[in-house]
Amino acid sequence: MLVIGISIPVSAFLIQRFTLRQLFITGISFFSIGSLIAFITPAFSLLLIGRIIQALGTGMIMPLIMNVVLLVVPVSKRGTMMGLVTVVIMLAPALGPVVSGFILQYYSWRTIFLILLALGLIVLLIASFKLRNITETKKVKIHIPSIILSTIGFGGLVYGFSTAGKEAGWGNPIVWVSLAIGIVALILFVRQQNKMDSPMLNMKPFTLPVFSKSTLLMFFTMMILFAMMLILPLYFQMALNMSPMETGLLMLPGSLILAFMGLVAGKLFDKIGFKPLVLSGLVIVTIVVCLFTTISTETTITTAMILYAIFTIGAGLALGPIMTLALNQLPKPLYAHGSAIFNTFNQIAGAIGPALYTSIMTMASQRFIQASNE
């Protein structure tokens, strides 16, 4: 997460400077090399390095797709295509734990990386034969101070929030220091970008009101969704004493619904526009989140699952159309910048949402323990 949060802001620059083919092949190679290292590693530190290289690859590949969708898909079909893209973005992280839970029952964790390596190599092979370049490159200069500032900024923010989600929580001074440093660096970064003639990350998309609003909306919805995907497994495992494997399976129907709704909402977007979809989706999400406040250890698994399923219907309806709406606002010169901004917000939501909720949970359970001790 951390590495991706840092590398995405740089992606706008990379997309302009290098061809799609170069970036994708480099990204997937990084990913494969990382998997290989993690697969053969004799020591834990090497495993971490492998994971970091993997994440660098992912960070390079991820922003490409939105950019390409914008470039090659006409506006009238974007809803459907973005629906498919959101499905992948939602479904893959949800499938991860299920797949690895399944593998771990029979094989060692190294097998997971072996499979990832194989998949990576297959994609690499297909890409090197079939992937043609379609983007135009420009000679953009690297502006090192910008990269340093954005790295410190996003790094500080993501690190601060994820530390807050751990045991020490908000009382930990490291949290506040890294958040403060992150925010200051980001402010400096934005000011610097606005001054430059050809900025690394152009802030102009924010002058489009619909883009800013829908990006913000997506940010909050993603936070809720990511938090839900974290809290619910914890609830299943800790309050209802279920195994990780069972939990993964319990979460699966929701994820499948989310994927399915993503596709449906995408198709509908192209036909009836965003308004009914986003509104009804967000209303459903709000109602279900309210209902979730009533669950306890007494709640049956079925109830929790049904609630989650309804939640995913709402989220699935709203998310894809919000994203498409935001990206449709962009004029062509801003494609790379707009999708980079968008992906960055997405990643930060993923870091902040769960951290915020786990820190609230830690505080609540500490208060509960204190109360029962007195």
Add this chain to the structure above:
Amino acid sequence: MRQLEEKISSQNKLILMILILGNFVSLISETVMNVALPSIISEFSVSTSTAQ
């Protein structure tokens, strides 16, 4: 002209598919570790906080 604009060429479709595939594979790797952590921790005998 209009007809042309409304269609996605098969070449571009292929590119999109490759990209989606790449995304899928690399995003799965983001979360596969969560479940695997306990067994990795026991093999290398490190503490939970370092592993995260």
